[in-house]
Amino acid sequence: MIMKKQEQISKNSNILQQNDHMRNLENLELTIHSISRPFPRILRVRGKINTNQPDLWEKPNLAVRLELSHATHSARISRVYTIRSFNLDTHEVEIDLIEHEDESPAMKWVHSAEVGSTIQIIGPRPHFVPDFEEKKHVLMFADETALPALYSILQHWQNNIAADIFVESHDANICEYLPNQENVQIHLLQRAHQNQAGKMGLLLKAAYQFHHTDHITVWAACERNEARAIRKFFLDEKLMDKKDVMVTGYWNLGLSSTILDQVRLEYYQKHLDAGKTLESFDDLDMLV
Incomplete structure (x- = not known):
């Protein structure tokens, strides 16, 4: 078997x-x-x-x-x-x-x-990376798995762009991982050691505090269910334009990466069989 x-x-x-x-x-x-x-x-x-x-x-x-x-x-x-x-x-x-x-x-x-x-x-x-062209305020939400992506993006940051970055971790010093940039504020959402990553909804709660979403753009990378909820909040409740809401889920709570990859491959195959291409493939549309 x-x-x-x-x-x-x-x-x-x-x-x-x-x-x-x-x-x-x-x-x-x-x-x-x-x-x-x-x-x-x-x-x-x-x-x-x-x-x-x-x-x-x-x-x-x-x-x-x-x-x-x-x-x-x-x-x-x-x-x-x-x-x-x-x-x-x-x-x-x-x-x-x-x-x-x-x-x-x-x-x-x-x-x-x-x-x-x-x-x-x-x-x-x-x-995806934040769109700097329209000079919008950038909101970023990330857990530990997204730290390399955050680091890479901040290394290519445009100085005149302001941002608030929310990082979930149990490590009190984890923000030292990220380079400092002018006009960029980094906020640590620290969870207790015994609390499991992706289970507390800390990033989603941080997203909920933004009642006014005019002239902002959103980037998020974290656990898939929380990522999906963040995307839903900004798209469905705040009615933001989809191009300004760039969200991905790196992992799935309670599901091994091996199983997740298998489901993703099967979903991608169906996507191709329907005559579609990678450009229109949205990983968060895959319900697992």
């Missing part, structure tokens, strides 16, 4: 190699130069890639898919992570992983990885 499930996952994963998904992406080898722990629950992998398109890797909030199957000697398994930074001179990338207790494929890989070892990555895929 387990073998059949793994075969099905591998079969569904094949759609990730098709042209619709692979457009403008590189399949590269990442050679690990160092593994560090800048914060208690963050493992940072720094490594070099041999890209022929370095300009693609300079943009903010880029996602890559780590091919974990070879590293963990299992059926085809991959995970998506955000590039924290890219060094144009050395072609080094930094990828931060939030450490959790269960030995997931990603945790197995990073706990066993060694300097000099390699892993295949596919990317970079640009994810």
